[in-house]
Amino acid sequence: MSLNKKLATKNNVKAKIVVESDNESIKEDIIKKDDKIEVVKKNLGGRPKKSEKYKKEREEVLNKLNNILGVTETNKKFYMYDVDNDEAKQKAILDLKNDVEMYFTSKSYNVFVKSDEMQRNYLSLIKLIFKEMNIKLTHTIKTINRNDKSVKSGCYLFDVE
Numbered sequence: 001m002s003l004n005k006k007l008a009t010k011n012n013v014k015a016k017i018v019v020e021s022d023n024e025s026i027k028e029d030i031i032k033k034d035d036k037i038e039v040v041k042k043n044l045g046g047r048p049k050k051s052e053k054y055k056k057e058r059e060e061v062l063n064k065l066n067n068i069l070g071v072t073e074t075n076k077k078f079y080m081y082d083v084d085n086d087e088a089k090q091k092a093i094l095d096l097k098n099d100v101e102m103y104f105t106s107k108s109y110n111v112f113v114k115s116d117e118m119q120r121n122y123l124s125l126i127k128l129i130f131k132e133m134n135i136k137l138t139h140t141i142k143t144i145n146r147n148d149k150s151v152k153s154g155c156y157l158f159d160v161e
Contacts (some may be wrong), residue, residue, distance in 0.1 A: 001150070054103040062133050065126065068092045071158070079089050079144055081153035083122065093122040100125060104132045126156075135159070 046152065051058065065071075068089055069078040083089050100106055109128050130137050136159040144153050 050103060050105055058104045061096060062129060064096060065074060065129055076158040077155055079153045081151055081156050090122045093125055097125060100129060
């Protein structure tokens with residue numbers, strides 16, 4: 001540490017020494033003012049993230065969503081045709097909105113900001129939950145058979161990061 005000569009000649013020289021402790025969240029600043037030493041402890045931890053604070057609750061919301069969509073360990077995909085044409089699934093997904101708002105960092109998503117204007121709010125909630133849980137969604141278009149008809153539908157595949 002180097003001091004400017006002009007500062008060193010004045011009586012009120014300030015020196016700052018930073019001491020790191022074993023505990024990562026506490027930092028001590030030792031400040032020397034006019035031959036007096038002050039020790040200031042600062043908590044650098046801050047507010048805990050929701051992902052750390054609500055791990056169990058977030059897993060429960062993810063499991064509920066997977067049950068609604070029919071996602072299992074062997075079936076890691078869902079079709080938007082099935083969700084778009086099943087109002088019970090849409091309502092069940094939208095019922096998760098309060099839990100998502102409480103346990104996920106989601107205040108700026110359109111489903112919370114522009115909920116009246118949006119179509120397919122449930123899709124926005126689905127994407128939000130999987131993104132926050134570090135699950136990558138890959139979108140493809142596939143032709144599926146429903147009610148003895150061939151229908152093109154969006155298919156979402158999962159990749160865990």
